[in-house]
Amino acid sequence: MIITTHSSLQVCENLDKTLPRIRNMSKPFDVLVIGELNIDLILNELSATPKIGAEVLANEMNLTLGSSSAIFAANIASLGLKTSFLGKVGSDLFGRFTMEELRKGNVDTTSVLIDATTKTGATIVLNEMEDRANVTFLGAMANLKMTDIPFELFDQFHHLHISSFYFQTGLKEDIGYIFQSARKAGLTTSFDMQWDPLEKWEINYDQILPHVSIFLPNELEIIHSTKSRSLPEAVNKIKDLCEILTVKMGVRGSIMYSMGNSIEHPSYHNPKVIDAIGAGDSFNAGFIYAFLKGYPVDQCQKLANIIGAISTTMAGGTTAFQKKVSFRL
Numbered sequence: 001m002i003i004t005t006h007s008s009l010q011v012c013e014n015l016d017k018t019l020p021r022i023r024n025m026s027k028p029f030d031v032l033v034i035g036e037l038n039i040d041l042i043l044n045e046l047s048a049t050p051k052i053g054a055e056v057l058a059n060e061m062n063l064t065l066g067s068s069s070a071i072f073a074a075n076i077a078s079l080g081l082k083t084s085f086l087g088k089v090g091s092d093l094f095g096r097f098t099m100e101e102l103r104k105g106n107v108d109t110t111s112v113l114i115d116a117t118t119k120t121g122a123t124i125v126l127n128e129m130e131d132r133a134n135v136t137f138l139g140a141m142a143n144l145k146m147t148d149i150p151f152e153l154f155d156q157f158h159h160l161h162i163s164s165f166y167f168q169t170g171l172k173e174d175i176g177y178i179f180q181s182a183r184k185a186g187l188t189t190s191f192d193m194q195w196d197p198l199e200k201w202e203i204n205y206d207q208i209l210p211h212v213s214i215f216l217p218n219e220l221e222i223i224h225s226t227k228s229r230s231l232p233e234a235v236n237k238i239k240d241l242c243e244i245l246t247v248k249m250g251v252r253g254s255i256m257y258s259m260g261n262s263i264e265h266p267s268y269h270n271p272k273v274i275d276a277i278g279a280g281d282s283f284n285a286g287f288i289y290a291f292l293k294g295y296p297v298d299q300c301q302k303l304a305n306i307i308g309a310i311s312t313t314m315a316g317g318t319t320a321f322q323k324k325v326s327f328r329l
């Protein structure tokens with residue numbers, strides 16, 4: 001397979017071409033993303049690490065579509081899956097920008113709710129090398145509630161993805177039930193918890209993971225949220241609760257646990273990393289794309305690593321995928 005984007009990275013890989021999973025093609029959409037929406041104001045090339053009481057300069061600035069869920073939606077749509085978003089924004093400039101960017105990325109926004117009583121969420125990203133400090137104003141993100149979800153909508157989709165558990169304060173207690181309802185409606189499901197900004201790491205895995213087909217945390221998130229001291233300890237606590245557990249490990253790649261087996265896959269070398277913003281969401285998009293196309297799980301993991309690496313070749317989470325990614329299988 002050759003993957004081409006307008007980024008600097010081109011990857012040649014052999015993916016198994018057997019596609020055993022049979023999809024019901026009569027549904028109007030492939031993927032429903034329920035989640036948070038915000039803008040990212042990204043400041044790059046800082047003159048020093050910012051400190052309270054001092055001022056530093058940034059040599060570069062970008063305003064982009066933020067939020068883990070939106071980056072995932074835009075990137076899986078650019079891989080070619082019909083994707084729709086259910087979230088909430090304010091009736092303001094950032095809300096309009098967010099919707100416009102989703103539409104530009106071929107994501108259906110008919111289920112995005114506009115709530116004039118609140119403001120669209122925003123994250124200021126202070127980017128240094130391959131990591132960053134973020135400050136987020138939740139705004140409308142915190143106002144999305146289970147009562148905003150028309151469950152009959154699930155019939156139009158093959159798959160449900162939810163991300164950013166700790167940012168969705170109005171929804172997080174009900175996420176297990178939402179996944180369970182989606183599974184009952186015949187959808188497969190995926191979940192990326194993301195970082196807990198309050199670092200309390202409270203989550204009821206027993207309520208959520210039995211209804212999750214693919215769980216996609218990163219290494220630190222799974223360790224903190226299971227109150228463990230190491231990755232093996234964390235994995236042992238939860239790996240049997242969901243069908244597939246994939247742990248993202250940045251430049252070291254990923255490790256996946258499925259049906260009693262584990263597969264470690266190194267990352268693809270990008271000689272010129274611009275930033276790693278959205279690498280995890282891009283990884284998720286690659287994995288779910290391959291999963292819904294029916295590839296075996298080891299191939300899903302391989303494609304996920306490729307898409308994660310491609311994301312690091314350009315600024316922000318979606319830039320590397322703004323032109324349609326082409327596959328030659």
Ligand SMILES: Nc1ncnc2c1ncn2[C@@H]1O[C@H](COP(=O)(O)OP(=O)(O)OP(=O)(O)O)[C@@H](O)[C@H]1O
Nearest residue numbers: 218248249250253267278279280281283305308309
């Ligand atoms: N510097 C890099 N070079 C190549 N590939 C990378 C790099 N950083 C990340 N990746 C790929 O992207 C995947 C996901 O990245 P990462 O582990 O940073 O996810 P994450 O911590 O969930 O990120 P996010 O902050 O987007 O939520 C990795 O498993 C790897 O395959």
Ligand SMILES: [Mg+2]
Nearest residue numbers: 194218280281
């Ligand atoms: Mg992540």
